Amino acid sequence: MISHKSQTISPEDVQAVADVLQCDWLTTGPKVAEFERAFADFVGAKEAVAVSNGTAALHAAMFALGIEPGDEVLLPAMTFAATANSVVYQGGRPIFVDVDVESLLLNPGQVEAKLTASTKAIIAVDYAGQPCDYERLRAIADKHGVALVADACHALGGSYQQRPVGSLAQLNTFSLHPVKNMTTGEGGVITTNDAELARKMRGFRNHGIDSDSHLRESNGTWYYEMHSLGFNYRLTDFQCALGLSQLQRLPGWIARRQEIARQYDSAFLASSLLQPLSVRAGVSHAYHLYVVKLNLEKLTVDRTAVFKRLRARGINVNVHYIPVHLHPFYAKKFGVRRGLCPLAEKAYRRILSLPIHPNLSDRDVSEVSTVVLETLEEASR
Numbered sequence: 310m311i312s313h314k315s316q317t318i319s320p321e322d323v324q325a326v327a328d329v330l331q332c333d334w335l336t337t338g339p340k341v342a343e344f345e346r347a348f349a350d351f352v353g354a355k356e357a358v359a360v361s362n363g364t365a366a367l368h369a370a371m372f373a374l375g376i377e378p379g380d381e382v383l384l385p386a387m388t389f390a391a392t393a394n395s396v397v398y399q400g401g402r403p404i405f406v407d408v409d410v411e412s413l414l415l416n417p418g419q420v421e422a423k424l425t426a427s428t429k430a431i432i433a434v435d436y437a438g439q440p441c442d443y444e445r446l447r448a449i450a451d452k453h454g455v456a457l458v459a460d461a462c463h464a465l466g467g468s469y470q471q472r473p474v475g476s477l478a479q480l481n482t483f484s485l486h487p488v489k490n491m492t493t494g495e496g497g498v499i500t501t502n503d504a505e506l507a508r509k510m511r512g513f514r515n516h517g518i519d520s521d522s523h524l525r526e527s528n529g530t531w532y533y534e535m536h537s538l539g540f541n542y543r544l545t546d547f548q549c550a551l552g553l554s555q556l557q558r559l560p561g562w563i564a565r566r567q568e569i570a571r572q573y574d575s576a577f578l579a580s581s582l583l584q585p586l587s588v589r590a591g592v593s594h595a596y597h598l599y600v601v602k603l604n605l606e607k608l609t610v611d612r613t614a615v616f617k618r619l620r621a622r623g624i625n626v627n628v629h630y631i632p633v634h635l636h637p638f639y640a641k642k643f644g645v646r647r648g649l650c651p652l653a654e655k656a657y658r659r660i661l662s663l664p665i666h667p668n669l670s671d672r673d674v675s676e677v678s679t680v681v682l683e684t685l686e687e688a689s690r
């Protein structure tokens with residue numbers, strides 16, 4: 310059996326959590342600030358704000374940028390729904406942008422084509438773990454005076470032109486869900502060099518209140534003020550202790566993910582029935598996902614059939630993602646239709662994500678490659 314468990318929990322992780330469970334403060338205590346400092350240092354940013362999940366991180370980013378009704382935010386059609394949802398939470402309008410066919414990353418040319426006077430921000434998604442072309446995206450954002458956000462939920466541990474993911478955009482959001490590159494159970498982080506945006510997001514995660522209860526306790530006061538409509542998006546101290554412990558092993562896990570990707574790449578090199586996504590020069594890919602595109606012209610069956618056959622053989626394949634504008638909610642609320650992002654829609658019919666996580670052995674990877682190739686050969690024209 311090939312392991313489906315993507316997270317790696319060590320005895321040190323367990324101990325770190327257990328230690329905090331014995332403390333006075335289970336939440337909003339010293340571990341939160343300690344984790345934020347370590348995370349910010351890891352990605353080379355001045356500030357990190359820890360929140361309850363990656364979706365909350367995106368929502369906090371949209372709040373801090375002041376997204377409100379009437380504002381448009383450009384984002385790729387090929388992403389998890391949460392990227393677009395974060396704009397809608399603030400009353401903004403997500404504008405779906407098509408992707409590059411080879412990498413499935415936001416196409417900067419298409420971004421320029423969809424900018425309007427109402428555009429307030431661009432959310433670039435580091436799909437599969439490959440950082441976007443931030444040099445070009447920053448130039449576009451600066452030229453038009455809009456904010457640049459990185460949805461880096463896949464890309465923690467990666468880099469672009471020697472700069473770590475987390476330091477590439479004005480705001481960079483991460484998820485610490487167990488399937489992601491490291492975990493706190495549920496969890497999220499936003500990194501930034503902008504102290505004012507960080508301050509806004511720290512308020513936002515705590516009901517829009519200007520001080521936390523521990524601070525009031527130590528100052529001997531009950532008084533506080535709520536300045537904006539925030540949420541309870543806090544992350545607990547024991548989760549932050551797990552995060553601190555996990556962060557130390559992250560570089561090793563990324564190296565292993567990259568090794569697995571190289572093994573898949575070489576196994577599939579000679580086959581014309583599938584093609585891995587392309588990787589740009591200057592990129593250190595974090596490989597949250599390993600995505601292949603099926604060459605449907607050479608197959609007698611569609612992607613769904615291939616998916617089912619692989620699942621039946623115990624290979625935990627998946628599909629990332631249904632283009633967001635095709636979801637009924639978006640069709641109904643914003644009137645977006647099939648045909649809006651043809652390249653993302655075409656790619657969607659062909660993509661398959663293969664298992665990739667540090668718990669896979671070389672034998673597992675070789676078995677997956679063999680079964681994938683066998684399954685496609687059997688279905689080839």
Ligand SMILES: *Cc1c(COP(=O)(O)O)cnc(C)c1O
Pocket residue numbers: 362363364365388389391392434460462463483484485486496497
């Ligand atoms: C996982 C993910 C999210 C949401 O993160 P959660 O922690 O699950 O809320 C957002 N965007 C992308 C691209 C993701 O992969």
